[in-house]
Amino acid sequence: xxxxxxxxxxxxxxxxxxxxxxxxxxxxxxxxxxxxxxxxxxxxxxxxxxxxxxxxxxxxxxxxxxxxxxxxxxxxxxxxxxxxxxxxxxxxxxxxxxxxxxxxxxxxxxxxxxxxxxxxxxxxxxxxxxxxxxxxxxxxxxxxxxxxxxxxxxxxxxxxxxxxxxxxxxxxxxxxxxxxxxxxxxxxxxxxxxxxxxxxxxxxxxxxxxxxxxxxxxxxxxxxxxxxxxxxxxxxxxxxxxxxxxxxxxxxxxxxxxxxxxxxxxxxxxxxxxxxxxxxxxxxxxxxxxxxxxxxxxxxxxxxxxxxxxxxxxxxxxxxxxxxxxxxxxxxxxxx
Numbered sequence: 001x002x003x004x005x006x007x008x009x010x011x012x013x014x015x016x017x018x019x020x021x022x023x024x025x026x027x028x029x030x031x032x033x034x035x036x037x038x039x040x041x042x043x044x045x046x047x048x049x050x051x052x053x054x055x056x057x058x059x060x061x062x063x064x065x066x067x068x069x070x071x072x073x074x075x076x077x078x079x080x081x082x083x084x085x086x087x088x089x090x091x092x093x094x095x096x097x098x099x100x101x102x103x104x105x106x107x108x109x110x111x112x113x114x115x116x117x118x119x120x121x122x123x124x125x126x127x128x129x130x131x132x133x134x135x136x137x138x139x140x141x142x143x144x145x146x147x148x149x150x151x152x153x154x155x156x157x158x159x160x161x162x163x164x165x166x167x168x169x170x171x172x173x174x175x176x177x178x179x180x181x182x183x184x185x186x187x188x189x190x191x192x193x194x195x196x197x198x199x200x201x202x203x204x205x206x207x208x209x210x211x212x213x214x215x216x217x218x219x220x221x222x223x224x225x226x227x228x229x230x231x232x233x234x235x236x237x238x239x240x241x242x243x244x245x246x247x248x249x250x251x252x253x254x255x256x257x258x259x260x261x262x263x264x265x266x267x268x269x270x271x272x273x274x275x276x277x278x279x280x281x282x283x284x285x286x287x288x289x290x291x292x293x294x295x296x297x298x299x300x301x302x303x304x305x306x307x308x309x310x311x312x313x314x315x316x317x318x319x320x321x322x323x324x325x326x327x328x329x330x331x332x333x334x335x336x
Contacts, residue, residue, distance in 0.1 A: 086233075090234050103327070115139055118135070119131050122163050190214045204220055204240065218260070225263050234246070277301070
């Protein structure tokens with residue numbers, strides 16, 4: 001009986017102790033949950049902080065020319081850009097590029113309209129450098145349309161082999177030479193409608209010849225031009241003729257030839273297809289695509305090509321203005 005009474009007395013005591021311990025456990029559990037939530041919040045905050053938008057330097061001609069950048073701004077994507085704003089931005093980009101490439105010129109070596117016409121046809125699906133390394137032998141042996149028209153196709157093919165697609169290109173240059181002899185007195189015509197009737201000659205080739213041999217304005221819509229004008233949101237068109245029409249409407253006709261050079265040179269040297277050098281781009285604040293490529297200035301500088309990267313250019317006989325700007329002539333075929 002004494003034992004059971006003692007047991008009864010002990011039971012409430014144990015319950016009291018257990019009751020005291022229970023809130024303590026609950027409090028500990030709450031503290032753990034709260035700590036986890038706080039940690040999660042900190043992690044989320046850190047993650048949110050690390051996601052920074054790409055910021056374009058206000059002026060990065062420095063990355064190209066060697067000066068330091070001073071201020072940074074976030075480029076504004078021209079999603080709701082008015083027509084007038086687009087024209088202003090496009091023309092400003094052209095002015096900026098004219099300052100960066102004051103020596104821009106056609107990157108094919110030529111001494112007359114016939115040589116430029118043939119070289120431009122040969123440049124399809126190969127580099128201007130390879131064409132410039134190939135044409136000296138071609139024009140030494142066949143200096144006139146009459147000579148090339150009467151040539152042995154197999155001998156011409158052998159000379160043009162380094163350009164690729166040499167059989168098709170032989171057919172084109174010999175065909176256009178015959179047409180020049182038969183229909184134009186051996187002279188390259190200075191009209192678009194006549195040029196595009198020649199074998200292997202389209203609007204792009206015709207405008208290269210008209211703009212650079214005859215001083216008649218034209219827009220050259222090559223692969224670099226197409227890529228950049230879409231990247232800059234000047235147009236959404238993919239058809240070369242429609243691109244030509246839309247871009248032509250943004251600029252005075254007198255600007256067309258130089259505009260083509262500026263855009264193409266920028267595409268070959270800085271704004272590459274796969275990895276544009278955004279951190280070395282002089283028009284970064286005006287570009288809605290800033291951040292698609294390398295934005296670190298030092299890393300971007302390593303992506304620059306030709307004279308901007310300290311390398312030889314594409315012409316074996318470049319103009320003096322290019323050499324004065326630090327450009328180097330390209331090596332002849334087989335020399336590098």
